[in-house]
Amino acid sequence: MEETNMDDCEHNRESEVAPALIAVHPTQKSVAVAVGSNLRVFNLQEGCSVSLVDDSGVHMHKDSIRAIRYGAEGKLFVSAGDDKLVKIWVTDSWRCISSVSSEKRVTAVAISNDGRFVSFADKFGVIYAVEIEGSHENQSLPNKKAVPILAHYCSIITSLEFSPDGRYIISADRDFKIRVSVFPEKPSDGAHEIQCFCLGHSEFVSCLAFICSQDSQQWYLLSGGGDSTVRLWDFTCGSLLDTCHVGEDYYSQKKE
Numbered sequence: 273m274e275e276t277n278m279d280d281c282e283h284n285r286e287s288e289v290a291p292a293l294i295a296v297h298p299t300q301k302s303v304a305v306a307v308g309s310n311l312r313v314f315n316l317q318e319g320c321s322v323s324l325v326d327d328s329g330v331h332m333h334k335d336s337i338r339a340i341r342y343g344a345e346g347k348l349f350v351s352a353g354d355d356k357l358v359k360i361w362v363t364d365s366w367r368c369i370s371s372v373s374s375e376k377r378v379t380a381v382a383i384s385n386d387g388r389f390v391s392f393a394d395k396f397g398v399i400y401a402v403e404i405e406g407s408h409e410n411q412s413l414p415n416k417k418a419v420p421i422l423a424h425y426c427s428i429i430t431s432l433e434f435s436p437d438g439r440y441i442i443s444a445d446r447d448f449k450i451r452v453s454v455f456p457e458k459p460s461d462g463a464h465e466i467q468c469f470c471l472g473h474s475e476f477v478s479c480l481a482f483i484c485s486q487d488s489q490q491w492y493l494l495s496g497g498g499d500s501t502v503r504l505w506d507f508t509c510g511s512l513l514d515t516c517h518v519g520e521d522y523y524s525q526k527k528e
Contacts, residue, residue: 290336290353298346302363306337311351313366322366326359328415330371333357339392343383344436348404350390352378358392358418360404372402372418380432382441389459391441392418393429399443401459421463422453431480435507436491440467442507444477450495452507468510475499 293306302322304313311333313322326332335354342349342363349366352358358372358381376394383390391401400418427445434441434455441455441463450470453463475498484491493507500519505512 290338293337293340295340295342295349297342297363298344301346304340304342304349304351306340306351306353308336309333309353309355311337311340324361324366324368326368326371328359328368328371330357330359330415333359338377338379339381341381341383343387344385345387348383348387348390350381350383350392352381352392354378358390358402360390370404371415373415374400374418380429380443382432382434384434384438384455385436386438388438389434389455391421391432391434393432393443395428396423397427397429397445398423399429399432399441399463401455403459419460421456421459430476430478433480433482433493436482436484440507442480442493444480444495446476448473448475448477448497450477450480450493450505452510467508470495470503470505470507470510470512472503472512472515473497473499473501 290308295304301317302313302315315322333353333355337351337353340351346363349361349363354377356374356377358378359368360370361368374394376396378392379395380393389401389403393399398420399422401421402416402418427447429443429445431444440452442452444450452467454465454467456463477495477497479496481494482491483494493505495503502516502518503512504514
């Protein structure tokens with residue numbers, strides 16, 4: 273019965289319009305834009321479009337792309353979406369070196385800072401990881417099967433991030449939660465250890481990002497949500513450090 277309800281839920285979302293997505297290379301070498309199933313990349317240094325080459329042996333995206341992402345150093349790029357494909361690209365040649373199949377539609381992707389792991393989440397809240405072995409700059413990789421590492425029990429994952437040191441994987445969902453899990457040394461073992469939850473949003477959490485303090489060189493987590501707030505967290509303990517209200521309704525109430 274539960275599986276039937278989940279399938280019905282997925283079917284009801286088939287008519288959703290995928291938003292346009294934009295991702296910028298960490299050093300602004302290029303910008304990637306996804307609209308529907310179309311992925312376009314523009315070389316900002318040369319002022320021209322880039323031709324994409326798929327060496328993975330699998331077709332290009334055939335359905336709406338829901339997530340795109342550059343790696344921390346800009347060497348890797350990942351695209352994923354409703355066709356249940358997670359495609360891993362190298363940005364020096366813009367070749368797709370691997371295509372990973374998901375059982376369900378993909379809503380979020382992340383790349384570890386060392387470029388070793390790609391993680392993605394499906395519409396039913398299951399998070400997977402796949403290891404990228406060896407040098408990936410000039411060769412295609414086998415299309416590996418991703419392993420599930422944790423689940424949010426049917427809550428849709430809206431954003432996914434690796435901590436800068438690679439110790440944690442942080443996930444946000446539509447049920448107002450931010451979950452910080454210890455990333456396992458072996459993904460096949462599962463991410464069973466929960467470091468903490470960051471709780472405080474009163475609506476869905478839409479995005480996550482890390483910022484570093486210039487004074488102490490300590491990393492903090494930023495989150496934004498449907499409650500029109502941006503929140504600052506100590507993600508190692510789940511402590512809410514500050515809240516910034518950005519919605520017009522909030523400022524209208526303050527003036528009254």
